Every structure is written in structure tokens, then in C-alpha cells.
Amino acid sequence: MKAIQEFTKGIIKENPVFVMALGLCPVLAVSTSVQNAIGMGAAATFVLVCSNIFISLLKNFIPSKVRIPCYILVIASFVTIVDMAMEAYVPPLHKSLGIFIPLIVVNCIILGRAEAFASKNGVFKSMLDGLGMGVGFMLAIIVIASIREFLGVGTILDIRILPASYKPMIAAILPPGAFITIGLLMGLLSILQNKKKSKA
Amino acid sequence: MDFSTLFIIIIGSIFVNNFVIHRFLGLCPYIGVSKKMDSAFGMGMAVIFVMTMASTITWLIYTFFLNKATSIFGIDLTFLRTIAFILSIAVLVQFVEMVIKKAAPELYKALGIYLPLITTNCAVLGVSLLNINENYNFIESIVNGAAAGVGFTLVLVLMAGIRERLEYSKVPKSMKGMPISFIVAGCMALAFLGFSGMKF
Numbered sequence: 001m002k003a004i005q006e007f008t009k010g011i012i013k014e015n016p017v018f019v020m021a022l023g024l025c026p027v028l029a030v031s032t033s034v035q036n037a038i039g040m041g042a043a044a045t046f047v048l049v050c051s052n053i054f055i056s057l058l059k060n061f062i063p064s065k066v067r068i069p070c071y072i073l074v075i076a077s078f079v080t081i082v083d084m085a086m087e088a089y090v091p092p093l094h095k096s097l098g099i100f101i102p103l104i105v106v107n108c109i110i111l112g113r114a115e116a117f118a119s120k121n122g123v124f125k126s127m128l129d130g131l132g133m134g135v136g137f138m139l140a141i142i143v144i145a146s147i148r149e150f151l152g153v154g155t156i157l158d159i160r161i162l163p164a165s166y167k168p169m170i171a172a173i174l175p176p177g178a179f180i181t182i183g184l185l186m187g188l189l190s191i192l193q194n195k196k197k198s199k200a
Numbered sequence: 201m202d203f204s205t206l207f208i209i210i211i212g213s214i215f216v217n218n219f220v221i222h223r224f225l226g227l228c229p230y231i232g233v234s235k236k237m238d239s240a241f242g243m244g245m246a247v248i249f250v251m252t253m254a255s256t257i258t259w260l261i262y263t264f265f266l267n268k269a270t271s272i273f274g275i276d277l278t279f280l281r282t283i284a285f286i287l288s289i290a291v292l293v294q295f296v297e298m299v300i301k302k303a304a305p306e307l308y309k310a311l312g313i314y315l316p317l318i319t320t321n322c323a324v325l326g327v328s329l330l331n332i333n334e335n336y337n338f339i340e341s342i343v344n345g346a347a348a349g350v351g352f353t354l355v356l357v358l359m360a361g362i363r364e365r366l367e368y369s370k371v372p373k374s375m376k377g378m379p380i381s382f383i384v385a386g387c388m389a390l391a392f393l394g395f396s397g398m399k400f
Contacts, residue, residue, distance in 0.1 A: 021231070021378060025322050029224035069290060076283040084279060099329045102282040106322040108228060175222055176389040183375075183382030191374040 006125050010132030016109045017140035018189055023109040026100050027141050028178040034157045037145035039093045041138025043086065043101060045131065047078045048110050052130035054078075055118040062119075071114045072105065079104045109137060147181050148172045206343050209336075213347035215395040219323050220355045221388060222396075226323030230356060231381055233314070240360035244353025246314040248346060251327050253292055255345025258285050258328035259338055285328050293318055323352060355388065362388075 016022045026044070030036045054074050055062075062070045083101045086094040094101065104110065113133055118126040146156055152173030154162035171177050219225045226247075233243045261284055268276035277284075297315045300308045318324060327348045331341040362384050371380050 022228075024227040024231070025224050028227065069287070072286055072290065073283065076286050080279060080282050083282065099326060099333065102285075102329055103225075103322050103326060105282055105286050106325050171390070174389075174393060175224070176386045176393065178224070179382050179386030179389055183379045183386060186382065187372075187375045187379035190379065194374055 003125065003128055006128040007132040010129065010134075010136040011139065012136070014133075015136045015140060016112075016133050017137060018186060020112075022112055023107045023137065024182075026103065026107060027137075027144060028175075028182065030097055030100055031141050031145040031148055031178060031181075032152075032173045033149050034142060034145045036093070036096055037141040038138070039086075039090070040097055040100065041134070041141050043082045043097075044104055044107065044110070044137055045134025046082055047075060047104055048113060048134040048137075049127055049130040050078045051075045051110055051114060052118040052126040053123055055114045056121060056123050056126035059119050067119065068111075068115075071111060071119075075110055075114070076105045109133060144178070144181055144185065147185075148177055152177060206340065209340055209344050210347040213344055214351040214354065215392070218351045218355060218392055218395075219326065219348050220352055221385070221392045223326065225326040226321050226352055229317065229321060230352075230359065230385070231378065233317075234356055234359040234363055234381070237357065237360045237364060239314075240356045241353070242310050243314045243317075244349075244356050245310075246318060247321065247323070247352050248349030250289075250293060250296065250315075250318050251324055251349040251352075252342060252346045253296065254289050254324050254328055255331055255341045256338075257288055257292055259331055259336075259341040261285070261288055262332050263338075281329070281332070285325055289324055289328070323348065355392075358388065359385065 010016065014020060017024065017027055023044075026040055030040045051071070051074050055071060058070070058074070079102060082104070083094075086097075086101060113130060117129045121129070150156055150161060151169045152171075153168050154160060154164075154166045169177075172181070213219070217223060220227065220230045229243055229247075234240050262278075262281065263270050264272055266277040266281060266284060268274065268278070271277070293315055297308075300315075327345050331344055334344075336344055359381075363381065366380060366384070375383070
């Protein structure tokens with residue numbers, strides 16, 4: 001029961017993007033299409049799970065004074081693996097994500113989970129925590145990307161939803177659209193939270 | 201030395217491809233440290249300094265150690281790019297912090313708390329990677345690093361100015377804090393889109 005909670009908390013209650021506002025750079029930058037969003041989410045989830053497992057295995061060997069450089073080194077190794085694997089198997093996706101794949105290293109979610117969770121908990125729990133946070137992160141990007149792709153191109157996952165005569169709202173896939181979409185979504189979430197609070 | 205190329209890089213990095221607004225790099229400090237003008241300015245200065253230094257050092261490391269054609273070892277180590285860059289940036293920031301603490305205590309007091317935060321600022325790693333991707337030479341890399349820092353400071357200070365005013369204005373309860381900041385950032389991005397029409 002408790003193990004499942006470690007997994008589910010990252011998806012809604014402690015969603016890294018909407019609730020904790022971590023790792024915003026890739027969320028806004030790659031959410032121009034749902035396909036990019038899935039790619040980025042999968043890459044980040046892989047790194048998050050692997051680094052959480054490794055750091056929780058190594059937690060007794062890493063001296064606490066130099067722990068941050070050690071974590072960064074572990075994370076950077078996994079990011080390099082993802083970077084090379086994507087370049088080999090999905091070159092178009094690798095190209096459209098660009099420098100945001102190496103930049104997963106400095107994504108605050110991953111270092112944050114290593115510091116706050118994996119360095120204090122067991123391997124299995126850390127793995128579930130990483131998986132949950134990764135899925136939460138992926139869902140958040142997919143939600144934002146769906147809105148932007150729908151308004152900006154009229155498609156979702158390259159499947160046309162709106163008729164071809166729809167005049168796309170180009171601003172939605174340009175940078176301003178990203179900021180305004182996430183601002184409105186966060187506002188919506190806090191309306192829901194306020195309602196919940198006033199009920200309780 | 202061709203000064204017009206340098207000029208284009210400077211204008212490009214400050215206005216057209218602004219790191220925060222256009223490339224979505226360094227959003228955490230952009231939202232996190234933009235509540236007060238003083239701290240925004242301090243953070244901006246620290247970022248300009250570190251970005252210039254980081255561009256210099258990572259360019260040297262890439263050219264003399266990693267890139268096969270110019271490396272002193274003559275082997276291809278480009279896959280180590282991410283790890284080498286993030287480690288050298290972390291070491292650099294630590295070193296800069298120690299030097300400033302000894303040499304200029306006044307400056308350290310002003311910048312002190314912002315320096316450690318910069319290691320995980322994705323804009324610093326981003327500018328290092330972009331310099332390599334764009335095939336900039338040594339001088340161009342340094343100039344690009346400094347210009348990117350200036351662009352970052354510009355939008356950070358603008359944002360801090362707007363947010364100081366926002367404190368006194370009537371914002372709907374659920375939009376307070378983060379959501380309204382993102383909407384403001386969106387408006388700023390719309391304004392900056394005007395620069396993207398500039399062609400040289």
C-alpha cells in the first residue's frame with residue numbers, strides 16, 4: 001500500500017511541474033508538439049529512475065560533503081547514455097529536442113529527488129519515487145503540449161482534429177504561448193485548490 | 201577579426217534569441233529571484249560573470265581535450281561533453297566563489313548567495329553547448345557568453361520591475377504569485393517577438 005503511494009504522489013499531489021514548479025525550462029521549450037513532449041518525458045523518466053536507483057545504492061559510500069558533485073556525475077552519465085541512444089535510434093527526435101537532452105543534467109527535478117528522496121530511502125522506494133515523478137513530469141509536458149499543438153497547428157500527435165480551414169493561432173507554438181498556457185493552467189489549479197480548502 | 205559578426209552575435213543573444221524569453225533557459229532564477237530589483241540585479245551580474253568564464257573554459261576544454269581534430273590527445277572524446285562541461289562549470293563556480301571571498305569581500309557580500317545557485321542554472325550549461333553547436337571560435341564564444349548574460353540580466357531586471365508594481369495591484373486571488381508571473385513573462389515574450397523580425 002505504502003509503496004504505491006510513493007509512485008502516485010508524484011503524479012498529482014506533488015506534481016513536479018505544476019505543484020513544485022521544478023524543471024520548467026524543458027517543459028516550456030519542448031512542448032511545441034506532443035511527440036516532442038513524449039520523447040522528453042521518456043528521456044527524463046529514464047534518467048530519473050536510473051539515477052534514483054544508483055544514488056540510493058551508493059548512499060552509504062558517498063561522503064556528505066561532496067555529495068552534490070557525486071550526484072551530478074551519476075546523473076550526467078545517464079544523460080550521456082540517453083543522448084547517445086537517442087542519436088542512434090531516433091535521430092529526428094534527437095534533432096528536434098536539441099540541447100535540451102544534455103540539459104537534463106541540470107534539471108532541478110532530478111537533483112532534487114536525489115537529494116530529497118533517494119539519498120535517504122531504500123532502492124525499491126527510490127525507484128518508485130523516480131518513476132512517479134517522471135510520469136508526473138511527462139503528463140505535465142503532454143498536457144501543455146496538447147493545448148499548444150491543438151491551438152497552434154490544429155493537430156494532436158500529427159492527427160488533424162480541427163478542419164483544414166482552421167486558421168492556426170501561431171502565437172501558441174511560439175514562446176509567448178508557452179508562458180501564457182502554463183500561467184493559465186497554474187491559475188486553474190490554484191482555483192481548484194482554493195475550492196477544496198474552503199470545502200474542508 | 202570581423203567586428204560585424206561579433207555585433208550580430210551580441211544583438212542576437214541579447215534581443216533576438218534572448219536566452220530566457222526565446223530559448224527558455226534559466227527560467228528557475230527568472231521566476232524565483234525576480235521578486236526584488238536589488239537581488240535581480242545581483243543575480244544578473246553574477247550570471248554575466250560566470251557565463252563569460254564558463255564559455256571561455258568550456259571552449260578551451262572542448263577544443264584541446266575532446267574534439268578529435270584539435271585535441272592534444274588525438275582521440276575522439278566528444279561523448280564526454282556533457283559530463284566534462286557540467287563538472288568544469290561546478291568547479292569554476294566554486295573557485296570563483298573562493299577567489300571573490302578572499303579578493304573582494306564587498307562583492308562577495310553582494311553576489312555570495314547567488315553564486316552556488318548558478319551551477320544548476322541551465323543557461324550556463326546551455327551557452328557552453330550552444331557555442332560548440334554553432335561552431336563559434338574562441339573570441340565569438342566569449343562574446344556570446346557575455347551577451348547571453350547581459351540578455352538574461354535585462355529580462356530579469358525588467359521582470360523584477362514589473363513584479364514590484366504587481367505587489368500593489370489587484371490580482372485575482374488564484375492568479376497571485378506564480379501564475380501571474382508567467383502571464384507577465386508571456387506578454388514580455390510577445391514584445392520580444394518584435395525583435396525577431398530584425399534581419400542582418
